[in-house]
Amino acid sequence: MTAQPETRSALGRAVDEIEETGIAIILGLMCLITFINVVLRYGFNTGLIWGLEATSFLFAWLVLFGISYAVKVTAHLGVDAIINIVPRPMRRALGLVAALICVAYAALLMKGAWDYWANFANLPQTTGRWFPTGIEEMTRTSYRGWYEVVDIPFPEWLRWIEPIMNEGEHYEKLPRFIPYVILPFGIALLLFRFIQAAWRIWTGRAESLIVSHEAEDAVDEVSDMNKGD
Structure with missing residues (x-):
């Protein structure tokens, strides 16, 4: 069955823009920081102390x-050895089962991601072992917003969050809840895509x-190249 053209909703278009823009910005920042560090190291015998940690987070x-x-x-990548030997109606049923398993898996990840990030963001974790x-x-001892990263300095334009997250105390390094926010956000995007x-x-x-045939496509491409020779 050939997939039919799909009209994307406003939410779908917004998620597409977030993912594509985010990936482009992250790749650009990683290249920029790495390039600057190489120039500083080999040209001036110095470097950005926080560069490695920043690129790791990125x-x-x-x-x-x-x-x-x-x-x-x-x-x-997907394995379709079983799907290809069953009748077409059964393929859809198996595909739906696989999709529901992926949705459940992403939901489990979502709980874990939220609970981990909430520990650093002064937010409550969820109860329950699985869901x-x-x-x-x-409680007062539950607040962990004061945890900082190792090397990345705290930007001055974010000082306004200190009364909110750190009881007015100054941050010297970037608080962990900022880079760690990608955990619940990224898993929420994954859950959305599996539901789609x-x-x-x-x-x-x-x-x-989702099934990709990268290996088969590569073999076909090489075969076509050899025919041309």
């Missing part, structure tokens, strides 16, 4: 943006979940 952001974007563009069953009660994929199968616009 790479983590890139990965978490990338996994949801790869779902959208069907770039994740949220409520909100934990916050499940909906496409349910409405008949696709018969299986």
Whole structure:
């Protein structure tokens, strides 16, 4: 079955823009910081102390943006050995089951990502072992907004958050809740993409979940090149 052209909703278009713009900005910043560090190191025998940590965080952001974007563009690898030997109606059923498993998996990740980030953002974690069953009660000792990263300095234009997150105390380094926010945000994007994929199968616009044939395409490309020789 050939996937039918899909009219994207306003939400879908907004998520597309967020992912594509975010990936482009992150790649640009990683290249810029790395280039500046190389010039400073080999040209002036110095460097950005915080450069390595910054690029590490940016790479983590890139990965978490990338996994949801790869779902959208069907770039994740898939094994279709079983799907190809069953009748077409069964393919759709198997695809829907796989999509629902992915949605449940992303929901589990979402709880873990929120609870981890909330620990640094002065926000309550959820109760329940697997799925949220409520909100934990916050106490004064629960606030962890004062945790900082190792090297990245705190930007002056963010001083306004100190009374909110750090009881008015000055930050010397960037608080961890800022780079760690990509955890719940990125997993929320992944959950959204899996729900989209499940909906496409349910409405008949696709018969299986995301499947990429990169290996087969590479073999075909090499074969075509050899024929040309």
